[in-house]
Amino acid sequence: MSTQSARDGASGRGEGGLPDAVPVSLDRTTRLSWELGDRVTTGADATLAGEWRCHATLWAVAVFDVTDHTAVLRVRTPVGRELFYGVADADLVAARDALADAPDWERLD
Numbered sequence: 001m002s003t004q005s006a007r008d009g010a011s012g013r014g015e016g017g018l019p020d021a022v023p024v025s026l027d028r029t030t031r032l033s034w035e036l037g038d039r040v041t042t043g044a045d046a047t048l049a050g051e052w053r054c055h056a057t058l059w060a061v062a063v064f065d066v067t068d069h070t071a072v073l074r075v076r077t078p079v080g081r082e083l084f085y086g087v088a089d090a091d092l093v094a095a096r097d098a099l100a101d102a103p104d105w106e107r108l109d
Contacts, residue, residue, distance in 0.1 A: 019075060024095040024098045025094075029086065029087055037072060037074065040066055040072055045066060046072070052105045057078060060075070063096070071086075073087055
């Protein structure tokens with residue numbers, strides 16, 4: 001895991017490390033490995049809290065509640081690669097608002 005960074009050549013939005021294609025700016029994220037992110041988000045304790053997709057670029061974002069104070073964001077790239085980020089629940093309010101306000105993004109659930 002790494003904290004507050006972009007990996008795999010993706011330029012991050014601000015200090016949070018999310019790819020620039022995602023219209024969300026988070027100050028504090030923890031990048032999870034694919035194996036850990038997949039295990040956490042498909043586990044019995046994870047609840048899908050929202051899912052959005054971009055019409056123009058085919059990016060997708062899903063938010064999973066995984067503990068009382070922690071969520072995991074799954075970012076799916078246009079080619080199907082999944083990137084996972086741990087986020088404090090308190091930081092997600094602005095992220096959900098940004099996705100709702102983004103013109104090319106729609107909520108799927």
